[in-house]
Amino acid sequence: MLLSEMKEGQSGIISGMSGNGILKRRIREMGFLKGTRVYVEKYAPLKDPLELIVKGYHISLRVEEAAQITVDDVKQDS
Amino acid sequence: MHKKSITIALAGNPNSGKTTIFNSITGTRQKVGNWPGVTVEKKEGLISKFGYDLKIVDLPGTYSLTPFSIEEIVARDFVLEECPDVVIDIIDASNLERSLYLATQLRETDCKVIFALNMADVALTKGTKINAEKLSELLDLPVVFTVGNKNEGIDTLLTKAIELAGSPAKIQQKRKVKYSKDIENAIVKLQDFIENKVKAKLAYNLRWTAIKLLENDKIVKERILLKAGDKRDELLQEIHALRSHLMDRFNDDPEIVMTDERYGFIAGIIKKTLTSSSQNRVDISRNIDFFLTHRYLGFPIFILFIWAMFQLTFSVGAYPMDWIDRGVNLFATELNNLLPDSVLKDLIVNGIIPGVGSVIIFLPNILILFFCIAVFEDTGYMARAAFLMDRIMHVIGLHGKSFIPMLMGFGCNVPAVVAARTLESEKDRILTILITPFMSCSAKLPIYIVLAGAFFSAKAGTVIFAVYLIGIIVSIVSGRLFRTTLLKGADAPFVMELPPYRAPMISSLLIHMWDRGKIFLKKVGGVILIGSIIIWALSAFPVNIRYSLDYASEIVRVETLYEAEITAAGKFERDVIEKKKDMAIAKLIMARRAEKTEKSFLGKIGKSIAPLFAPLGIDWRGSVALLTGIVAKEIVVSSMGILYAVEKEPDALQSALVKSDITPLSAFSMMLFVLLYLPCIATMGTIWRETGAFKWMLFSVLYSTSLAWIVCFCVYQGGKIIGIN
Secondary structure, eight states, X not given: OBGGGOOTTEEEEEEEXXXXXXXXXXXXXXXXXXXXXXXXXXXXXXXXXXXXXXXXXXXXXXXXXXXXEEEEEEEEOO | OOOEEEEEEEEEOTTSSHHHXXXXXXXXXXXXXXXXXXXXXXXXXXXXXXXXXXXXXXXXXXXXXXXXXXXXXXXXXXXXXXOOSEXXXXXXXXXXXXXXXXHHHHHHSSOOEEEEEETHHHHHHXXXXXOHHHHHHHHTSOEEEEBGGGTBTHHHHHHHHHHHHHSOTTTTOSOOOOOOHHHHHHHHHHHHIIIIIIOOOOSSOHHHHXXXXXXXXXXXXXXXXXXXXXXXXXXXXXXXXXXXXXXXXXXXXXXXXXHHHHHHHHHHHHXXXXXXXXXXXXXXXXXXXXXXXXXXXXXXXXXXXXXXXXXXIIIIXXXXXXXXXHHHHHHHHHHXXXXXXXXXXXXXXXXXXXXXXXXXXXXXXXXXXXXXXXXXXXHTHHHHHHHHHHHHHGGGTOOGGGHHHXXXXXXXXXXXXXHGGGOSSHHHXXXXXXXXXXXXXXXXXHXXXXXXXXXXXXXXXXXXXXXXXXXXXXXXXXXXXXXXXXXXXXXXXXXXXXXXXXXXXXXXXXXXXXXXXXHIIIIIHHHHHHHHHHHHHXXXXXXXXXXXXXXXXXXXXXXXXXXXXXXHSOHHHHHHHHHHHHHHHXXXXXXXXXXXXXXXXXXXXXXXXXXXXXXXXXOHHHHHHHHHTTTOTHHHHHHHHHHTTOOSOHHHHHHHHHHTTOOHHHHHXXXXXXXXXXXXXXXXXXXXXXXXXXXXXXXXXXXHHHHXXXXXXXXXXXXXXXXXX
């Protein structure tokens, strides 16, 4: 499943990343690593970008950027 | 004896509280400038403490030292080239894991690093506890707890930093990131190759250089290849071979693998130093964001904040503006009475004072606006505003944060252009700066009011609204155009942290506000001064004009005529005739001024460029008025007043305009020209300063003016063809 397909309140474990080098490396450096759990806090009012929680902090990505990250084990968090 | 001086650099993630710590170390003794060649703010502070002269350099806030953005390049170059005695890495305690990424990169250079574990008190309320001794032991560097906004731990931090600076070099070589076997092998191989084959004298640490080359770091590669001489190709081949070997082995780029491994190293440290209690405490920021970025409430609240900012800036700012205006006028009048008549007096009273005065008057606006922006930035709301607006701004190819400068453009372009500083990517910044002037600034409004009021009476409001709308459309179209041509390239990834909300510190807000206000006063003041002298000279010379009428003797003649009438008249009629006399004389003086302007260099220039404006339906008087608008747009109205020889009231100007050969169509054309043509001197100076390049200012001037001409030509000629007047 793509990170951009997840709904608010869901979390998943990052399983892979595609896309160009700069973005890929930048979000790696921000802590988006394989095996890391990422939580979808909310989508912006206009549905783009979205707010995520990863490694305990809040970060936003555009939907097109989130679409380059695949996730596993998606579940509804309380 | 000279005191020993020590250079200390402050590094850290954005939002780590770095600026707060910098402010509490240096207080007001700080100098704000730019890093050479780029438009990134450079802050320095010089203080004497514990018997040392300390030079504190605030590096741009970055998440890593990988040179993607200018901020990162600036920070890395400073660490590598200037070799500060100590680097203080400010670590947000509630964000330890991510903060350590920058720390591992800093540790790979030869620098002496010390950790400031900041805001551990906040982290504790979130249930995070850090074992500082363990952390210090594992990374082999001193760790000091600080609370920047309460001034805690700052002295200890400085003492430790001074101690570390004095310690023998190379003491901290032990604990560095160890990569996996394949990568370590590649590093050693490349190290050997550089040492034995290339034999170049390296400016940087050998291991670090090898790592960067394996990561395909373009900047380091370029610098090493320059030194490699005839071994250049061999070195390139070696790097390529090692990289493709690693690529085969890991099935991914080496730089990605190394990023992962640094995080792996960090994970080990986290495990041993961090304990988080399972009990989740209430996250205040999340609760605030429930409202501020809410699906339905987010935008209304945002609009309310922006509205409040504008109200404060322009309504509250109107009072000090009025005081300054009066002060400047009083000063000019006093000087006028004091100084003997001369060209110099004319220059000062009619050139410099009104010119500089017209800029100084914006200072309250600018200070209030920057205070508000500082509040947005320091609380963390700016990131939320960008989060809300990004979808819309992305249409133009811009970042959500571009919204604030563009919106401010409706007020005044000068602070708006400066506000583009909040954008991290240089391309975004330049693009924003180029399209901001199309947001119709408040100084243009009086011109629209006069013209629309005269020619569109009942529909004036709609016409003015249309003009504003056209400005917005032009900026969007121009934005897209620039993004696909001049400033090509994907817009920077949006990846943006939404930091926890923090209560702003008043001292930091004031420092922020004053820094930016000072820049405005210093630089723009210089440009405006020169500009107003030039415009004054053009309108004041030549002095010996041959008037069509001998105004001086005409005034005397009118005076004696009325005097005779007054003495002849009865008591009641006297006042009436007195008034008539005054009006007749005022009319003559106005006519003389109009003729003086017409025959001055400015008038001559206006007349000679009038053919250029004729196809737009603008006569020579309009042309001259537009020229004077270069100093400040407000002047256009007063110039028209002089040229159409009317008294001060706008009603009189409007009726004079209606009587002239201006038609509604040409009035509309002129409004569009005012909207689009080159910005005022103050804005031009600011564009020059903020883009760091004269060429961008020149481009802005040429682009906007030619666009204005083309648009007005189409509107006026097109309008005539379809029969509108």
